[in-house]
Amino acid sequence: MISITNDNSCGFTLLEVMVAMAIIAIALVAVLGSQSQSVSLASEAKFGTVASFLAQSKMAEMEFLDPDDLTPDAGDFGEDFPDYRWDMQVSDITLVESENISDYLKQIDLTISWGEDGLYQYSLRLYRSVLETG
DSSP states (O other): OOOOOOOOOOOOOHHHHHHHHHHHHHHHHHHHHHHHHHHHHHHHHHHHHHHHHHHHHHHHHHHTSOGGGOOOEEEEOGGGSTTEEEEEEEEEOOOSSOHHHHTTEEEEEEEEEESTTOOEEEEEEEEEEOOOOO
16 A cells, blocks of 8 residues: 655744744844943943033132132042042143233143043043232
């Protein structure tokens, strides 16, 4: 007796399963890469926003100081903003064309840094007149 079987079994071959797994793996790598990049960009955006407000706040404090008290300084922002640090440099301005104006200007450079190694930095420069009243 000869029996003829009709083998129309439904299922996937090993090759089809392997191809599907490879496609899924490639898609997951792309999704994880974009997720990692979005977290990094969110951190940078947060730093830019917070640092600009902290720098403006520190510069407002500098504007109320007596001109004789303007000296280089550094510090942090306390418990409210952990890992944020500031560094201020004060220097005289030298203008070639007008030397007498140079005596009344100070350049204040403020740098806000964040992270253990100061990976992120934000800088702000202010020119302040130090006219003597009297």
